[in-house]
Amino acid sequence: MLSGNRHLAFLAALLPAILLRVLAMAGYRPALWFWADSFSYLEAAAAPAPGTFRPLGYPLFLAALAPAHSLALVTAVQHVLGVGLAVGVYAVLRRRGLPGWGATVVTLPVLYDEFLILLEHMIMADALFTVLVTAGVLVLSRRVVTSLSAGVGGALLGLAAITRTIGVAVLVLAAAHLLLRRTGWRPLAGLALAGALPLAAYATWMYGTSGTLGLTRAxxxxxxxxxxxxxxxxxxxxxxxxxxxxxxxxxxxxxxxxxxxxxxxxxxxxxxxxxxxxxxxxxxxxxxxxxxxxxxxxxxxxxxLLRWERTTARSASTKKTNPYWFPFGERPLKPSVRAVAEAYEGGPAATRIAEPYAGWLRAYQRVGYLPFPLLVPLLGGAAVLAVARRRHDALLPGTAAAVLILAPPFLAGFDVRYVVPAIPPACLAVGLAVADGRFHQRSMSRTGRLRSARTLPCPSYGTQRATC
Incomplete structure (x- = not known):
């Protein structure tokens, strides 16, 4: 648990971050929509079967929450997962030697980046994928990787891969990371087996329904x-x-x-x-x-990546509303998609905007993000520090973030939405690269001495025993 004076800085940062997510829930009800993609996910959740363009990881997540008939529940769960991810990054950095204020500073983008909050509030796979891929990397960035932890990390990355296929590349990176760290064959086998299980199960399902052995047909x-x-x-x-x-x-x-x-x-x-x-x-x-x-x-x-403000090329050139901002006005759902959205919600599903909460969030989004021109040098600096200081534990999150940024333009095309999942692993890489394990050892040693002192017997004075 995050309690005590050692975590006051993080707790002070955590509460406003939770408030921003509460504003999203209050200001944009029940959820935000992204073009046709959101409705394709809902259709797949209603009748799960491997499709052409996207794997089914996120539709299965939606299907698990479908009995509640609440899109607000979906966004609430995604917000909780986002906050939990920030807590996990902070906890790992504290255990690896960063002081409370330092771990808090490094975790700030995960807590406060407007785009992460936006994606958590959308019916889109990005938030779930970001949590799964970063959680897998977190587990595998431990000082000692056991068969169990490698299996857990592999399973998380395997689930990330059936949510967005770029997760396969991160799973391969994780296996290479364990090989370079010489963790032994058991952790490597645990990673491979646990990571391959979701992929094999899904590919077999795909083969049974379409005759194609793979994650997509696109x-x-x-x-x-x-x-x-x-x-x-x-x-x-x-x-x-x-x-x-x-x-x-x-x-x-x-x-x-x-x-x-x-x-x-x-x-x-x-x-x-x-x-x-x-x-x-x-x-x-x-x-x-x-x-x-x-x-x-x-x-x-x-x-x-050089644009300071997050826009798409289309919205920047035509002055149209940026799809990656919290919107100013309500838009009715098109008849072609309204039915599937209302079937999941059990009622009206178009986004309803409530002021002043939405307005406060729109004001925040103009400044509350990590500009990409800063993300890239931070990631490069973390890589240099990790190599120079032999902090090999920082290499996996760093290379994972780099792959998440670089792979889409090679395989499909650039979209600012594809870069955002790289922010949490990039923050983790920066924190691990600058961490000083000696601080953690001194802190643990001091805590151990204090505990030992508390267990010493109280001194006796004659027949009276002092109160300790």
Whole structure:
């Protein structure tokens, strides 16, 4: 428990962070929606079956809470998980040597980042994924990794991978981390078995329903959409059956990768057969034929990390409402999605805004976030410190955060929403890199001496025994 003077700084920071989440619950009822994605998750929760684009980890979470018919319960649970994650990061940093104020400072972005609070209040997989992947990394960042702790960490990362597939990369990093730390074969086996179990079970379910052994049937589609920003078929010279996937829009005027997946004018709309396989073949051919253009497109996307204010390129250029801000006005649900939302809620499900709570939160969101131009050097500095000080325990959260930031532009495209799950492991990496284990040892030694002193017998004075 967080009690006593040693944790006053963190408790003082924790209470306002809880208040911000209470404002979200009071100001935006019952939840926030994200385009069509939120409603796709609800549809999958109503009839769980492996789908094309997303694994089912989050819909299964929604299905577990569905009997309550309360979207507010979903957001409340997500907020509690977010606060619990911050407590976990703080507790690990305290045990690894940071003083209370230092561990509190490092944990502040996890407590106060507006975007983390926003995602906790959305019907989206991001908050659950962030908690699972960071919790797995937390368990595996212990000084001594046992078979049990490795198994728990592996299971959490396996569940993260069936929530968002990028979790597979973090699971592989975790296995490499244990190998480099030479923890022995038992922890490594525990990690591998526990991490593979959710993946194998889900892949088997997918194979039984679709004949595809995997977590989704869209890896090729996402990679193809990535190549649409630069692909030149006069250079690629694709096979005739792939030529239908060639873009006709000049490179300078092409929209972002997401448009090619979901836009009505996408070449995918008229493609027949196994679209995922065909799109994957085209994408690999494009990357091999234009490797420089591919890296240039990725680098162009990563320039989004240099923007101080969190916007999408679309909202920044057209002045439209940013989907990553708490909204100013209410919007009715479209008829095409209203039914599934109201079936889950058991009543009206459109977001209702209550003032002044929503207004206070909107004022806060203008300043209450960790700018990405600060996140990147913090992560780089943590890596340098970890290597220089041989704090190998900081490498797993640091590399996990880097993968969460860098992988999406290579595999699909950049979105500021994809960067936010990297904030908690990045904070953990910074804290572990600067921690001084000697502080913890001195603190434990001092606590041990105090406890020993309390157990000494009271002195006796004649026939009277002193009161201690």
């Amino acid at each position: 890896d090729g589609l996402f990679l193809w959409s990535r190549t649409m920003t630069f692909a030149d078929c006069s250079v690629i010279r694709p096979e005739p059956e792939l030529a239908r996937l060639c873009p006709t829009t000049p490179v300078a005027g092409r929209p972002a990768p997401a448009h090619w997946l979901w836009g009505p004018a996408s070449p995918l709309a008229e493609l027949r057969g196994d679209r995922n396989t065909l799109a994957g073949r085209f994408a690999r051919a494009a990357i091999l034929a234009q490797p420089g253009d591919y890296l240039g497109a990725v680098g162009g996307d990563l320039r989004g």
